[in-house]
Amino acid sequence: MDSAKRERLESKGWKVGNAVDFLNLSPEEVLLIEIKLALADSLRKRRQKRMTQAQLAEKLKSSQPRVARAECGDASVSIELLVRAMLATGATPKDIGKAIAVAGKGGNPLPEA
Template sequence: MDQAKRERLVAKGWKVGSVSDFLDLTAEESILVEIKLALSQNLKERRQKLMTQTELASKMSSSQPRIAKAENGDTSVSIELLIRAMLATGATPQDIGQVIAGVR
């Protein structure tokens, strides 16, 4: 795994406190993290073009802080919430599938 990718993953506190901890991520765990980050980034791009975090939150009965966390790749945010948020921005299953398929 290359340095750039590692830094990208480590950036937001993704489970790691040290490099060796990081290396203990199985391949599957690491892919899962990348899927979350990809959804997170895409959500932010979509949402910024359309509305504020507060507006999106109200559309999906969530809260602005939760949207902020979702867009910043916070580890406490589930894939479920990321997908619900994408859908609330008008994303289709095709859009979402494409984001996930684009990982790696």
């Protein structure tokens, strides 16, 4: 039953890009990645409702390509940037906390905001 989770991780640059086998990741490393992916998903959904990647990039004083990578959960994007991006969409600490709390649960992706 790890296959779904594993598939989600491998699709981004996480496995090949890091040259580490999924099964060799410690539980903490897996959780960290899942937190990033949860933030990335939430970010994309929030952003799509309000603006374009380029517009968010401007608010963030970053660039559109970096926003794209953030939303993809790319391995080169830090939690720091993900959180700043969330804030730039108007998210509150509560919103961000909720997004993180749910990380690692493969749950239904629909009821997300």
